[in-house]
Amino acid sequence: MQISTTLTSTPVDDARLAGILGDPGFGNFFTDHMLTVEWTPEAGWHDARIEPYAPLSIDPASAVLHYAQETFEGMKAYRHADGSVWSFRPEENAKRMARSSHRLALPVLDPADFVQAVDALVEVDQRWVPDTTAPGAGEKSLYLRPFMFASEVFLGVRPAQHVTFMVIASPAGAYFKGGVKPVSLWLTEEYTRAGRGGMGAAKTGGNYASSLVAQQEAIAQGCDQVVFLDAQEGRYVEELGGMNLYFVHRDGRIVTPATGTILEGITRASIIELAREMGHVVEERRFSIDEWREGVASGEITEIFACGTAAVVTPVGALKWDGGEVPCAAEAGEVTTAVRQALVDVQFGRAEDTFGWMHRIV
Ligand code: PLP
Numbered sequence: 228m229q230i231s232t233t234l235t236s237t238p239v240d241d242a243r244l245a246g247i248l249g250d251p252g253f254g255n256f257f258t259d260h261m262l263t264v265e266w267t268p269e270a271g272w273h274d275a276r277i278e279p280y281a282p283l284s285i286d287p288a289s290a291v292l293h294y295a296q297e298t299f300e301g302m303k304a305y306r307h308a309d310g311s312v313w314s315f316r317p318e319e320n321a322k323r324m325a326r327s328s329h330r331l332a333l334p335v336l337d338p339a340d341f342v343q344a345v346d347a348l349v350e351v352d353q354r355w356v357p358d359t360t361a362p363g364a365g366e367k368s369l370y371l372r373p374f375m376f377a378s379e380v381f382l383g384v385r386p387a388q389h390v391t392f393m394v395i396a397s398p399a400g401a402y403f404k405g406g407v408k409p410v411s412l413w414l415t416e417e418y419t420r421a422g423r424g425g426m427g428a429a430k431t432g433g434n435y436a437s438s439l440v441a442q443q444e445a446i447a448q449g450c451d452q453v454v455f456l457d458a459q460e461g462r463y464v465e466e467l468g469g470m471n472l473y474f475v476h477r478d479g480r481i482v483t484p485a486t487g488t489i490l491e492g493i494t495r496a497s498i499i500e501l502a503r504e505m506g507h508v509v510e511e512r513r514f515s516i517d518e519w520r521e522g523v524a525s526g527e528i529t530e531i532f533a534c535g536t537a538a539v540v541t542p543v544g545a546l547k548w549d550g551g552e553v554p555c556a557a558e559a560g561e562v563t564t565a566v567r568q569a570l571v572d573v574q575f576g577r578a579e580d581t582f583g584w585m586h587r588i589v
């Protein structure tokens with residue numbers, strides 16, 4: 228893919244950038260540039276370009292604003308101690324976007340072009356990848372958000388004939404304000420995230436829109452995040468609004484839900500491999516809410532954690548529902564901490580990348 232580049236004449240100055248990278252939070256600040264590629268049935272993907280970051284001007288009749296035909300990805304670029312910049316399994320994000328796009332009747336961007344596009348933006352905006360070697364700098368990275376949307380100006384309901392793919396980037400610190408502290412969960416029994424034949428396995432905005440009212444309920448109940456059950460029986464644990472779940476058992480076994488309607492997390496898949504390498508038996512299977520409640524009560528379940536690109540690995544504390552609660556872990560458990568460490572050590576280049584997961588960009 229041919230990508231043209233127009234550099235900004237007004238990059239964020241060094242002092243302001245240092246301030247932003249010192250405390251980026253999550254999703255607050257955006258780099259100097261953005262990448263765009265257009266698609267039409269006649270021309271295919273074309274006009275790939277990097278330009279100064281700026282608001283888009285779009286027609287009010289753009290299909291995405293009405294029918295939500297869009298997909299997105301979440302990934303990160305990490306700076307290693309020698310200054311080099313790397314992404315983590317980018318071809319897995321590329322393949323997942325292809326699967327999501329298929330489900331949303333969007334055109335598929337070739338995975339090689341997806342990786343090239345992400346690399347090109349990171350290279351241009353490489354000074355935005357935080358340095359994490361300074362003492363107390365923490366695990367900062369540059370969060371990357373590729374996305375694709377129906378940009379055709381048309382109100383009929385059918386797959387759009389003009390589609391836009393973009394990549395933007397945002398420096399990121401901890402996703403949760405408290406850092407690596409257990410998050411409390413609210414079990415919604417009213418709302419579900421995904422049904423059979425629906426789009427639960429796709430990374431598309433509609434899934435997040437439908438999660439928000441349940442997330443609001445969680446906050447009102449004094450919890451950090453909401454946990455969803457399967458839509459059919461309301462019995463099996465699926466995932467959180469933006470993270471997959473793991474249940475560590477007394478004998479070291481780790482169970483993670485598999486239902487066909489969850490988002491297939493790349494962190495999830497990587498942790499399955501890492502945990503097996505660390506000697507854990509990992510089971511991917513249906514996991515009922517009763518197994519959760521009873522397992523914590525009996526001591527059979529010793530730790531619970533959630534994972535995702537944005538939140539990395541986060542310990543899970545109390546589970547609350549309408550009429551009950553199972554208690555809270557006050558701190559991250561031993562297995563949670565070890566899995567988290569193993570993962571971030573590979574991502575930040577502090578441990579050998581035995582699985583060949585890292586992709587050098589700069
Ligand atoms: N589940 C949902 C609903 C998500 O939004 C995410 C975040 O991307 C995940 C799981 C974790 O996926 P990944 O590990 O690929 O970031």
Ligand code: COI
Binds near residue numbers: 301535
């Ligand atoms: C991610 O972890 O990349 C996510 O997409 C979760 C959330 C920020 C949407």
